[in-house]
Amino acid sequence: MKILKNFLYSSGNQILIMLIPIVTAPYVTRTLGTTAVGINAFTSSIISYFLLMAALGTGAFGSREVAYVQNDKIARSKIFWEINFVQAVTTLGSLIIFVIFNLFYGQYTFFFYLQGINVLAVLFDVSWYFSGRENFKLIMVRNAAVRLTFALMIFMLIKSPRDLPLYILLYAISNLIGNISLWPYLRLEICKPKFKKLKFWRNLKPSLAFFTVSALAQVYQILNKTLIGFFASTTAVGFFSLSDQIIRPFLWLVQALSIVMVPHIAKKFASGDNKGVKNSILRSFNIGSGLSIAFSFGLAAVSINFAPFFFGNKFEKVGMIMFIESSIIIFSYIGSVFVSQYLLSVNRMREAVISFGIGAITSIVLGIPLAIAWGVTGGTVATVIAELVVAIVSSYFVRNDIDLFTAFLGLIRYIFAGLVMFIIVFWMNNHFKTTIVQLLLQILVGALVYVVINALLRTQLWQISVDIFSKFIRHKQKTR
Helix, strand or coil, rough: CCHHHHHHHHHHHHHHHHHHHHHHHHHHHHHHHHHHHHHHHHHHHHHHEEEEEEEEHHHHHHHHHHHHCCCCCCHHHHHHHHHHHEEEEEEEEHHHHEEEEEEHHHHCHHHHHCHHHHHHHHHCCHHHHHHCCCCHHHHHHHHHHHHHHHHHHHHCCCCCCHHHHHHHHHHHHHHHHHCCHHHHHHHCCCCCHHHHHCCHHHHHHHHHHHHHHHHHHHCCCCHHHHHHHHCCHHHHHHHHHHHHHEEEEEHHHHHHHHHHHHHHHHHHEEEEHHHHHHHHHHHHHHHHHHHHHHHHHHHHHHHHHHHHHHCHHHHHHHHHHHHHHHHHHHHHHHHHHHHHHHHHHCCCHHHHHHHHHHHHHHHHHHHHHHHHHHHHHHHHHHHHHHHHHHHHHHHCCCCCCCCCCHHHHHHHHHHHHHHHHHHHHHHHHHHCCCCHHHHHHHHHHHHHHHHHHHHCCCCHHHHHHHHHHHHHHHHHHCCC
16 A cells, blocks of 8 residues: 555656646747747756756665665665765766856857756755655655646746746746755754764765766657757757657656655565565556556557647647657656666666666667758657667566566557557547547547456456555555
């Protein structure tokens, strides 16, 4: 029940992250226009590199280390202060490099400085600590308050393309305030630092290892926008960014399961429960892959006509980008199970680095020529292939530890259910005028078809869902 509750909190947080861009995007695209949206997307993609340098992998590393000793207040306090010190040093270093970059680059200087507030916000980010403690409720409540306020401010204050600086500032300030808001909750969680007993630099090397993994994982998610900006245009970056705004949140929603499972698996590994680790990985794979296939095929089915209806006719090209990009939901989740949930949790850093490293190399090798030849479409194809490569390589590394035959056998049933759903929804999407009512009807029909076929085929997702629902009912009956 604890895992279920944490998953609901984590997925609730991801749903909120998903809904805010969906709710605000039609207003933002029509108010700011293609040029301003492109500038925001391009400067944001560049600032992402400085965010990586600032975090230096401390988030993922810190969450795992806290999970290892989450019931020992003294031990986790020591870990918190040591990692927080490293995070402060790397953030300040990243800010210095950012200022130097901005002085020499010379374009979009004002917009870059506004985006730089996001780097400063990393200094106060302690969400990794509460993730390691498996306190996902607090993280969700904080994000809900911050993001809803941000959305409200957009509708109140953003009125024209000239308001782009204000739009960037609102987003950056919301991140900064959101991170600071978690600090008061640390008062009862950790002890005051005993500086003589702290070994600040002992965490630098493992943080660098996690940074390498995080950096490589981010390369093919960030670099594609940069390449499209350099070899196509900032407007093309805007098109890809809008597709990302719709596709990525659904991926994050599925990966909410990974966020919950990482500290859970790390705790099992620290206690020597290797069988429990492998069983948890298989169950996570089945639930997540079933959901990811549903989202991927569903989004592809409605994408072509959804984009111009939702963003405006000037953004018609976003539909084809969404159609191509939707498949990353499947590939990226498979990679996250084997790399983030397993390899990182059991401290097999070398294989994790190689998996993401090959994906990053693939992204660069394919991204440059494809972006030159086909612009934003080529950059999208390169991103999808890179995610597929990571899934394949990481599967190879865990082949002796995880029963891959059992794991991937279930995918056949999910793919069949997804294809049937896709055919029906795609036909509806192309034979009826796109309206809000029609979209809701297509979503309802698609979900119903997918659930029914899963029930008929008795997939593990269906069986696990029934099992969880039964346990939930029994739990409620016992608590009455």
